[in-house]
Amino acid sequence: MDLIHIESVFRPADESALPSFTPGDTYVSGGTWLFSEAQPAARRLIDLSAIAWTPISTTPTEVVIAANCTYRQLEGFDWSGLPAGRIFPIAIRSLSSSFKTYGLATVGGNIGLAFAKGMMTPVFLTLDARYELVTPAADGAPANVRLVSAAAFQTGVRQTILGPGEYVRAIRVPRDAFSRRLVLRRAAHQASSHVTAMVIAAADPATGATTLTLSGALTYPVKITLSPAASVAEQVDAASAAHPVLVDSHGGGDYRRLLLRELATEALAALATPDHAA
Ligand SMILES: Cc1cc2nc3c(=O)[nH]c(=O)nc-3n(C[C@H](O)[C@H](O)[C@H](O)COP(=O)(O)OP(=O)(O)OC[C@H]3O[C@@H](n4cnc5c(N)ncnc54)[C@H](O)[C@@H]3O)c2cc1C
Numbered sequence: 001m002d003l004i005h006i007e008s009v010f011r012p013a014d015e016s017a018l019p020s021f022t023p024g025d026t027y028v029s030g031g032t033w034l035f036s037e038a039q040p041a042a043r044r045l046i047d048l049s050a051i052a053w054t055p056i057s058t059t060p061t062e063v064v065i066a067a068n069c070t071y072r073q074l075e076g077f078d079w080s081g082l083p084a085g086r087i088f089p090i091a092i093r094s095l096s097s098s099f100k101t102y103g104l105a106t107v108g109g110n111i112g113l114a115f116a117k118g119m120m121t122p123v124f125l126t127l128d129a130r131y132e133l134v135t136p137a138a139d140g141a142p143a144n145v146r147l148v149s150a151a152a153f154q155t156g157v158r159q160t161i162l163g164p165g166e167y168v169r170a171i172r173v174p175r176d177a178f179s180r181r182l183v184l185r186r187a188a189h190q191a192s193s194h195v196t197a198m199v200i201a202a203a204d205p206a207t208g209a210t211t212l213t214l215s216g217a218l219t220y221p222v223k224i225t226l227s228p229a230a231s232v233a234e235q236v237d238a239a240s241a242a243h244p245v246l247v248d249s250h251g252g253g254d255y256r257r258l259l260l261r262e263l264a265t266e267a268l269a270a271l272a273t274p275d276h277a278a
Contacts, residue, residue: 003039011047018046020138021165029068030104033113048167049106058082061175067108067168071095074107082178084127087200090184091119096194108168114154114220116246117194122215124150125223126200127177132170135163147172154220157246180204183270185263186216189250196250197259201267210271212236212264217256219244236264 012018019025024043028034031049053066055073063082065074071092079085095101096117110120111131124131131153135144150171154160162168186198195216202211214236215221224239226232240260245253 001035001038003035003042003045005040005042006045007043009045009047011050013050013052015051015053015134015169018136018143020136025165027112027167029106029109029112030070030101032101032105033109048108053170058175063173063175063178065107065171065173067106067111067170069107070103071101071105071107072103079178082175084178084180084182084202087123087126087182087184091123094184094186094195094198095119096188096192107171111153111168111171112160112162114156114158114160115194116157116219117216118154118221119195119198121150121154122198122200122213122221124171124173125215125221126182126202126211126213127173127180129171129173129177131168132172133162133166134169135166145169151223156219156244159220176206177204179206181271183267185267185270187259187263193250197256197263199260199263199267201264201271203271210268212239212267214239214260214264217246217251217260219246232264232268233261236261 010019024041025046026039026042028045028047029049049068051068053068055066055069056077057064075089075092077085107120110118129150130147131150133146133148137143148161152161181203183201184198186195188195197217198215200213210226211223212226213221213223218240222239222243224235226235237257240257245256247253
């Protein structure tokens, strides 16, 4: 789609050249969603895709994924030695638009969009990631940088805690989280449709804890740690009652709560088998 209100495009290769925010500024990464809809408020595009961040880097304690890492780069990374990374190709292939956006769409663009059907935030929530957020300052002053948990970032459909001019620079995942065993289960109207509900079950060998991340059916993803004191269905129901359930043409609240229960049961059964899919 032509964005007819755009007056200028700024595409730095160096993050330090990013301008301070003025009304009408809009960040763009892959542009796969931004150019799919009219953007009447946008006057200047600030393109983050050319910034020379390392797409994925590892340290002894963290795996750091740059916001402008594309789905293709995420899927193509060598995740051997970081077994939970096998979840990324599964999540990427679960996007309704996967084949169209694969080479261009970025992790940061997906997180910034904050769709209920978003695939990246549930995965990062499961892995206890933190997002590095940056607000450029005026007149060459140092940028403001803060770290927030994936759990705190998305607050609703297309709603996040990002302030004016703030962008996602990186996703920081504790390296230990990559030893978790994960199972993703999704429900959609068709194989190519976006998710109506999705659950990621995770078993942590270090703590013995089992968690469920519930998404797609809720307006933002929610993670619970299972307790032996109540049934899985009771715990999933309690979580979906405590958070806003999405109601749209893909399903009402009761249907989506039912899907969450069913997917949770399926995911946990798969997790209990020795040769489960990631
Ligand atoms: C038809 C269609 C169907 C889709 N279905 C799904 C689906 O089922 N599941 C799913 O998860 N996604 C879905 N998407 C979204 C798709 O994955 C995205 O287009 C993609 O995630 C956006 O990435 P991008 O890099 O192209 O972002 P852009 O299109 O460039 O930007 C998307 C939004 O994020 C903001 N943004 C970009 N980068 C950053 C950053 N670093 N920090 C903060 N904000 C930023 C932009 O200002 C914009 O608001 C769909 C998209 C389309 C067009």
